Amino acid sequence: MAVTRAEQRAATRRALLAEGRRRFAADGYHGVVLAEVARAAGVTKGAAYHHFQSKAGLFRTVVAEVQRELGERVAAAADRHDDPWEQLRAGCRAFLAAGSDPAVRRILLVDAPTVLGWDEWRAMDEESSARHLAEALEDLVAAGIIADQPVEPLTRLLSGAMNEAALWLARSASTQALAQTEQALDLMLNGLRAPAR
Amino acid sequence: MAVTRAEQRAATRRALLAEGRRRFAADGYHGVVLAEVARAAGVTKGAAYHHFQSKAGLFRTVVAEVQRELGERVAAAADRHDDPWEQLRAGCRAFLAAGSDPAVRRILLVDAPTVLGWDEWRAMDEESSARHLAEALEDLVAAGIIADQPVEPLTRLLSGAMNEAALWLARSASTQALAQTEQALDLMLNGLRAPAR
DNA sequence: AACGCTAACATACCGGGGGTATGCGAACGG
């Protein structure tokens, strides 16, 4: 049966990405050897360098993939609400819950900033989850629900808070930790509410 | 003139630490080659492996050093105030200001979690800046100034928020960014205040 | 339908750098 080149290409690319994602999540970027990823994907190093230009290139693509999925999950959770305030809360909670995914933890939160460099990581983050957060905050400012202020510092503060909290929750044995964190986050968010007029 | 062994040992150790710190801050962990650090310190790789068991070992010691200094700076800033609430604010502001130090940024905030592993990084963080934060929060809970609640989730949220904000501030060209971040942080902190009784 | 061309890999090789095993001289203790 004739396998077209395009099909073959897509197949190996998918296999490399899937295997890379698994290993990056499990062993961390520097714990992964590229040749083994290729071998597990049924090809050799040459194929990996043909599709992605370097080990970091493969990692970058995996990061983009995971980030896109995370952004969609967060957006979907927010969209289940109509009230903009509840949208913000739902998005934040979805992000915290996403921390239970090892791929998100290890790849996005731990390795990505140092492997890709903080600047590139931030630029990519901006296009997915952080953008949703910034938009939600701007909606709330426009609606007069939170005080008029630049949203960028707020975005960074909240983004960092949730990144760290997600990592912590992943290690926490306590069953109440998630609920407690959500409560604490609610308190902090409430501080942003504009004083009643 | 007789140079005792203890003196010699201490001198090389200091030289390696100083040079390592410079390079780790400038080039990042993986951009640093251990042999060059040793050469710049006037010794060879052998000396480095004699004092620290590995490249990561040297890095770990540098991390501990930088973290201790940071903890002291934060504590000193807090101690200039009597009111516990102002102590918390001062500590947070000192931490944000510390982000202007490249050593803190690159070594502590970017590389340390992935090089040492998130668990070990967190354990070390716990012993310096995070501990001060947790203690300040517990004081505020005990004084009834913020609502009674577990302080650990709060600590992680705030710690993460300030880590990320410090990194962002370092890249921000805006002169107002620091002031805006401090304002936003104040809002979030105010959300924690216990409702007036 | 034969043929050159190129895409999609495989194979072979290089070099840098972390780690280690061993050597050696100079302080130290008895």
Next chain:
DNA sequence: CCGTTCGCATACCCCCGGTATGTTAGCGTT
């Protein structure tokens, strides 16, 4: 004063990322 040990230097290994080159099979062209 002499053996011992400490504080390194030297020489070496080898893993792994990267590259240069070879090879086969699909594809458009006449």
